[in-house]
Amino acid sequence: MTDIDTQFLRSLFDEEGSLHTAGRTALYRLYGLEGLLYVGISTCPLTRIRTHLQQQSWGPRVIGIQIDYPDDAHAAEREAVHAERPLHNVIFNGEAAPPPPDRAARLRAELAAQQRRLEELRAAVPESTTHLRLILRGITAAQTKIAKLARDAEGAEAAQLPPGRRPKRTKP
Structure with a gap:
């Protein structure tokens, strides 16, 4: 593969490894041997x-993907x-299609969600x-405490075993 091919392929994806969508929402379909498994929408379809694929019980059965x-x-x-x-779709899978949502209401809901996300990002x-050093120090302290608690829990569990079945303690 040439450098130009590599650059082109990299330009198709963002930092998270998802297709660049320029803010457009993709409609994707996931297919299995038994037919259409799922239809969804996302601005980051991949x-x-x-x-x-990782979290749904039917994920391993996906053999085809279509993105529009x-x-x-x-x-x-x-x-x-x-x-x-x-x-595997639950919403919109009834006998009668639900009424289309009001475009303005949908945009207002999306606007509110984006504003909440912005506030969460600003707060983080x-x-x-x-402040960053304090946060990192807190993370380190939490990791140290977790490691100590894990060792103490293992020791307490070992102490409950009969003397012949206790594991030999090794130095950390």
Whole structure:
């Protein structure tokens, strides 16, 4: 593979390893041997699909993926789930398709979610390097305490065993 090919392939993905979507919402379909397993939407489709593959009981059965970028991904998802009946979608899989959500209401809900995310990010940023050092010191202290508690728990469990079955203690 040439450097130009490598650069092109890298340009398709962001830092998290997901496809660049330029803010567009993708509609994705996951297929198994038994047919369509799941339909979903995401602005980071590969990241979302990876989550399904790792966390859903049906994830290992996925053998095919289709990603599209419709103009209105929310409506496309609703229609696809209602018409195609994926095996593992719960929402929109009833007898009658739900009414389409009001576009303005959907945008207001997305705006509120993004504002909450921004506030969470702002709250997570230390105010100064001193705050960052304090946070790191707290993490180190917590790790030390966890290690000590783990050793103490192992010791307590070993003490409950009969004398002949106790493991020999090794120095850390």
